[in-house]
Amino acid sequence: MGTLTKKLSLLYIILHKSETQMDKNRMGNDKIIAFDFNAERPDIHRLLMPMPEFHRRYGLWIINASTAGRSPVDGFHACRPRKFEFYSISHLIDGAGRCWIDGRGECEMKPGQLVAVSPGTLNRYGGDCGRPYVEDSIRFTGPVADMLYHSGVLRDGVCEFGTARKLLPIAELIQDPSNDAQINANITLQKLLVDLYFERRRSSGAPPVEELLEAIKSRPKHWWTVEEMAEFCNLSPDQFRRNFRQHTGMLPKSYVEEFKLRQAAELLVSTALPVSEVAGRLGYRDPYHFSRRFKNFSGISPERYRREFPNFAAPR
Structure with missing residues (x-):
């Protein structure tokens, strides 16, 4: 499995210092x-x-x-x-x-x-x-x-x-x-x-949501609708959205597309597949739409992403 990298802002807590001289010979x-x-x-x-x-x-x-x-x-x-x-x-x-x-x-x-x-x-x-x-x-x-x-x-x-x-x-x-x-x-x-x-x-997690995540990962080409995911979890759409966000920190549709784009990034650096085929494997019918969505996600185009992160043993 690939690793999931998140950019998090770090808040440094300013520590209080003693106003008295520390004893250098003791660390009790x-x-x-x-x-x-x-x-x-x-x-x-x-x-x-x-x-x-x-x-x-x-x-x-x-x-x-x-x-x-x-x-x-x-x-x-x-x-x-x-x-x-x-x-x-x-x-x-x-x-x-x-x-x-x-x-x-x-x-x-x-x-x-x-x-x-x-x-x-x-x-x-x-x-x-x-x-x-x-x-x-x-x-x-x-x-x-x-x-x-x-x-x-x-x-x-x-x-x-x-x-x-x-x-x-x-x-x-x-x-x-x-x-x-x-x-x-x-x-x-x-x-x-x-x-x-x-x-x-x-x-304390929600087992239906865990099962859904596994199903999403097993069908990377499929575009899941909120209604379909809610039915999978036997919940109403509103209940499902709340449970899904509590469990993943993301909205359902955002999770589905980000999963696809992360899979695309891995395929771009680990295979020599054409960009159009990478798009097709992940359910994008229009390669140009895929390229736009990928650039919104990563900040660069699929072609440039592949150049920036080359893999010297990239099989088809």
Whole structure:
């Protein structure tokens, strides 16, 4: 399968810097994150250090991690509303918990669940039901994290994560200061978040829409109408449009044509087929109409696209 590339605008969060001189010989959590408690406003967990240069260039910094951290019995009830200046994910590995996130409400937590909190989001979580909250957790920041958040891959809330302690390898990797280990940790975290996103999609997705997408891919020449797609999913056209957009982020007809044009781009660089035949294989009866639609999609004509991205082993 070809990879789907999306152009996303990145919003960089300006990090607060400490006004005091940092102790250069210590890198403990107390020198990285500070807790700002005030009875008249939410507690703020502040990020004191600027992003190290290597991580700034990469765009992601795993600030620190804790393993088997233990909060007090029934600690949720003593936890005040708070905000973080960084992203935080916490995997409940033992005990029992309760979580409240602004805009998402309050819920019980059980071992195997994970809570994710973005910068600036009011939250409370901790032990409950006479038990402590025992967690593996990671805190991170940077434009890559912002991209994952704004594209919906990473979102606030509680989700199923399983009992395997998947954050441990990342916690171990960040103890090694070498660039290779830090890159490995970043990639492992990104893969974990993406896998979690798709697992959420599978567990809460709409099976008829998934089946429809497979049908669309299996018939690249066919032009699907909204009515035909709605009937396939056994939904009214209006219900179908809402469900389809929620599932894919696109309108149905836009998805169908963009799929065709992406297939065309692959055929142009991987085969020597004439442009007219590429158009015909994807249901375009008029090659000139196809060329116009392709240029609207890619910014250049099919002929130029082929020249710009030559494939030296292009079979017919």
